[in-house]
Amino acid sequence: MTKRLVADALMVLSAIFLPWWITAPLIVAGCMFMEAFYEGIMLAAIIDLIYGTTTLPHLTIAACLAFLAGPVLRERVRWYS
Amino acid sequence: MMQSRRNKPQMYKVGTLVILVVLVVVFAAPVRAAVAGGVMWAVEPLLAMSRATHNGISSFIQTFSSTRTLIAENTAIKRELDDLKMRLLDRNLLAEENAQLRELMGQTPVPSGVLGTVLSGPGFAPYDTLVVDAGKNVGIQEGDRVFIGENVIIGRVSAVYAYSSQVVLLSSPGEKSDVVLFGGTSSDSVVTAIGRGGGSFEILIPRDIVIATGTPVFALGTSRIIATVEGSEGNANDPFKKLLLRTPINPQSIRFVRIVSSRPPL
Numbered sequence: 001m002t003k004r005l006v007a008d009a010l011m012v013l014s015a016i017f018l019p020w021w022i023t024a025p026l027i028v029a030g031c032m033f034m035e036a037f038y039e040g041i042m043l044a045a046i047i048d049l050i051y052g053t054t055t056l057p058h059l060t061i062a063a064c065l066a067f068l069a070g071p072v073l074r075e076r077v078r079w080y081s
Numbered sequence: 082m083m084q085s086r087r088n089k090p091q092m093y094k095v096g097t098l099v100i101l102v103v104l105v106v107v108f109a110a111p112v113r114a115a116v117a118g119g120v121m122w123a124v125e126p127l128l129a130m131s132r133a134t135h136n137g138i139s140s141f142i143q144t145f146s147s148t149r150t151l152i153a154e155n156t157a158i159k160r161e162l163d164d165l166k167m168r169l170l171d172r173n174l175l176a177e178e179n180a181q182l183r184e185l186m187g188q189t190p191v192p193s194g195v196l197g198t199v200l201s202g203p204g205f206a207p208y209d210t211l212v213v214d215a216g217k218n219v220g221i222q223e224g225d226r227v228f229i230g231e232n233v234i235i236g237r238v239s240a241v242y243a244y245s246s247q248v249v250l251l252s253s254p255g256e257k258s259d260v261v262l263f264g265g266t267s268s269d270s271v272v273t274a275i276g277r278g279g280g281s282f283e284i285l286i287p288r289d290i291v292i293a294t295g296t297p298v299f300a301l302g303t304s305r306i307i308a309t310v311e312g313s314e315g316n317a318n319d320p321f322k323k324l325l326l327r328t329p330i331n332p333q334s335i336r337f338v339r340i341v342s343s344r345p346p347l
Contacts (some may be wrong), residue, residue, distance in 0.1 A: 004284055006167060016127045016128065016131050017131045017134065018105040019204060019205045020205065021207075024207070028103060036092035036093050036095065036096045038096040038099040038100070041096075041099055041100055041103050042099065042103060044334060045103040045106060045107050046120055046124075047206075047207065048107055048118070049106070049107065049113065049116060049117040049120050049121075049206050050120060050121065050124060050128075050201075050206070050212065051201065051206035051207060051210050051212065051247075052107075052207070052208050052210070053210060053239055053247075053249055053253070055255075056205065057107040059207055060103060060104070060107050064100050064103075064104075067096060067100065070314075071093075074346070
């Protein structure tokens, strides 16, 4: 739980202080490595609300896809240490 | 472990609910506007802090630039300044003459506009938009035009919040602007410039029209510059060619803008 809270805090900070092309891969990584990472979708929606126009919210859609693909990829990818 | 497995479907149910709520927020315009207003109210001070931090970091890094690079840059800037001074002299004379003529015609120009600091722009944000620290508090309205300096128009206000506003750049992908092309081999032509993102535009014109690189392109009905001609592309079999334009200033380096009301003066 603590790990998740720290990750959430770091992502919020990255959304405010770092360019979007750093935050976006972090959201995808969050969806890959964390169980049901819906905070990522919320963060992407906030970025779209701040910077996006009324046209297609690309980042939110990408985060939704990453959220849905995350569990599938996690099961299929094998990690060797 | 068992508990975690039991929690899994529950977590995904919450996730699905979150997706649905988020999609409603970002797609339903009235909900979006209300939520965006709240988000901007909370985030605007943080964006200002972020901008200040970035400026601080970049000036700190600049102190480590090598002396040789700084001397070379200094020389180049001095040369450019001399060139600009010469041009400015000419421009001042013309502006003075223009003001006198306008006065004779009974049109006294009134300086207008609100100065706004750019809190975030393209490169930092995923879209070709600017977030500016001027909002309803200084009378900004949706549709107001956004300038750099006096004569370069770069965008329009697309959303206004309490203390900030969002500006869509004219060069945003798919954004259409009516422009006037001067200096072609034929008479002046009115065409539509389509934004390509990153400060560039494209215009489709007949292949026979020749327009020199560097020619300014003006917004229709005004004497405001939108972009300058950068080049063209197209093949010999095509009756049309694409004219590529570029804004006079890189959108990523914009720090201040002037927002001018689109309402007619009282």
